[in-house]
Amino acid sequence: MIMPNMATMLAFIVTDAAVEQSWLKKVFSEANDASFNIISVDGDTSTNDTSLILANGMAGNPTIREGTGDAETFRSQLQAVLLSLAQQIVRDGEGATKFVEISIKGAQSVADAKKAAMAVANSSLVKTAFFGQDANWGRILAAVGYSGAEVDADRIELFFDDVQMVRNGVFTGGNAEERGSEVLKRKEFAVTVDLKLGQGEATVYTSDLSYEYVKINADYRT
Amino acid sequence: MIMPNMATMLAFIVTDAAVEQSWLKKVFSEANDASFNIISVDGDTSTNDTSLILANGMAGNPTIREGTGDAETFRSQLQAVLLSLAQQIVRDGEGATKFVEISIKGAQSVADAKKAAMAVANSSLVKTAFFGQDANWGRILAAVGYSGAEVDADRIELFFDDVQMVRNGVFTGGNAEERGSEVLKRKEFAVTVDLKLGQGEATVYTSDLSYEYVKINADYRT
Numbered sequence: 001m002i003m004p005n006m007a008t009m010l011a012f013i014v015t016d017a018a019v020e021q022s023w024l025k026k027v028f029s030e031a032n033d034a035s036f037n038i039i040s041v042d043g044d045t046s047t048n049d050t051s052l053i054l055a056n057g058m059a060g061n062p063t064i065r066e067g068t069g070d071a072e073t074f075r076s077q078l079q080a081v082l083l084s085l086a087q088q089i090v091r092d093g094e095g096a097t098k099f100v101e102i103s104i105k106g107a108q109s110v111a112d113a114k115k116a117a118m119a120v121a122n123s124s125l126v127k128t129a130f131f132g133q134d135a136n137w138g139r140i141l142a143a144v145g146y147s148g149a150e151v152d153a154d155r156i157e158l159f160f161d162d163v164q165m166v167r168n169g170v171f172t173g174g175n176a177e178e179r180g181s182e183v184l185k186r187k188e189f190a191v192t193v194d195l196k197l198g199q200g201e202a203t204v205y206t207s208d209l210s211y212e213y214v215k216i217n218a219d220y221r222t
Numbered sequence: 223m224i225m226p227n228m229a230t231m232l233a234f235i236v237t238d239a240a241v242e243q244s245w246l247k248k249v250f251s252e253a254n255d256a257s258f259n260i261i262s263v264d265g266d267t268s269t270n271d272t273s274l275i276l277a278n279g280m281a282g283n284p285t286i287r288e289g290t291g292d293a294e295t296f297r298s299q300l301q302a303v304l305l306s307l308a309q310q311i312v313r314d315g316e317g318a319t320k321f322v323e324i325s326i327k328g329a330q331s332v333a334d335a336k337k338a339a340m341a342v343a344n345s346s347l348v349k350t351a352f353f354g355q356d357a358n359w360g361r362i363l364a365a366v367g368y369s370g371a372e373v374d375a376d377r378i379e380l381f382f383d384d385v386q387m388v389r390n391g392v393f394t395g396g397n398a399e400e401r402g403s404e405v406l407k408r409k410e411f412a413v414t415v416d417l418k419l420g421q422g423e424a425t426v427y428t429s430d431l432s433y434e435y436v437k438i439n440a441d442y443r444t
Contacts, residue, residue: 042346043360045368123262124346124431125439132440139266171414209346210440211433217347218354218432 009036011051011085017074018057020065027075028053033080039205041093042213043122051082090205095212098130099205101190104144107200112149116193117204119147127209135180137165144193155196161189233273233307234259238297240279241289250275250298257304261427263315264435265344273304312427317434320352321427323412326366329422334371338415339426341369349431357402359387366415377418383411 013028032051057063062068091099100122107113120126123143129136137158145151158166160183165176183189235250254273279285285399286292313321324342329335342348343366359380367373380388382405387398405411 002328044345044347044365047364047367123266125266128436128439134440136435142269145269209436214350214353214431214433214436218351218356
């Protein structure tokens with residue numbers, strides 16, 4: 001079934017480097033988890049997302065494996081390639097006008113941080129607020145609240161880029177509203193929520209929910 | 223925080239009937255699970271949804287309790303009132319142009335059926351297809367597939383009202399496309415998915431995702 005409007009994703013990575021198979025599998029899996037698996041345009045997982053890597057050894061280099069001199073370089077470059085591809089998918093998302101990094105810090109666990117980040121990234125209310133360039137921190141905190149992650153409402157902090165909107169669970173006031181709104185006008189910005197409970201961190205990249213998203217997905221056959 | 227655009231829901235049920243407190247609590251909880259807890263406009267749980275019941279005994283009737291003659295009547299009428307209120311919320315959903323009943327049958331468990339029904343109801347791709355009056359059964363099966371419910375792709379069946387689109391996991395063909403499209407043009411219709419694996423059933427009521435949804439939630443402050 002070919003249906004590009006479902007965000008079906010096929011990634012093929014090829015390299016001439018000689019790389020030990022088991023180690024390549026491990027670092028490729030890690031790089032996928034840190035790239036394709038942390039993006040969401042609309043929360044709809046496609047039926048046939050695929051990511052493949054081929055290392056054919058044509059370069060004639062000494063085989064890269066765990067602990068060899070080139071291992072860290074190869075790993076970090078592989079992660080950079082996959083992250084770039086994943087971010088391009090979000091930037092090219094159906095009707096996307098914004099590219100947003102959602103970072104959760106201070107969660108009790110990494111699992112909690114991921115749950116919270118995905119809940120924010122997939123919230124239609126949050127995504128329409130991004131489209132409307134509305135610094136609506138309340139919708140973001142609501143999504144974190146229903147995500148299932150452990151939250152202490154009296155500790156939570158929220159930032160739009162470097163503008164702090166919420167401290168100890170309370171709106172920071174002053175000119176934060178105006179400064180936050182300026183951030184939301186940018187094409188790319190970061191939302192950071194610090195739960196102040198532990199060391200768990202996670203980042204998800206997402207887009208907004210626009211008229212164009214509805215148009216593309218409602219009328220694609222007409 | 224007053225923010226009606228977040229679908230904040232406050233339900234107050236009052237009756238003059240005398241009803242035993244513990245039994246009332248039980249049937250009210252059941253009626254909530256079969257009404258307010260099976261609707262979703264956009265998957266965003268509000269921070270302050272509330273459902274309260276008061277039975278003040280002014281009617282002077284013999285107290286209704288488990289096993290009394292009026293118990294079943296009271297229970298079924300209470301469920302009907304709550305279900306009506308819940309369905310009105312969906313019909314009045316932000317930008318809703320469709321009212322859709324999502325029914326999952328034949329799941330291995332009720333939990334599986336609920337997971338699948340909620341995944342379909344909350345899929346932006348499914349909801350934009352409803353808005354576009356597009357009989358896109360593929361998006362519905364994709365959502366069932368990623369819901370986490372046990373699925374046998376070779377057994378699944380799908381109906382739009384009484385029009386069967388999928389049998390044993392395969393498009394039924396013939397004029398199903400045209401007949402399915404006619405169903406999607408209705409203001410209200412049912413999507414039924416039979417997993418053919420067990421006895422688990424669940425129903426969720428939902429709306430479509432329209433331009434107006436985006437407009438209401440993106441521009442409500444301007």
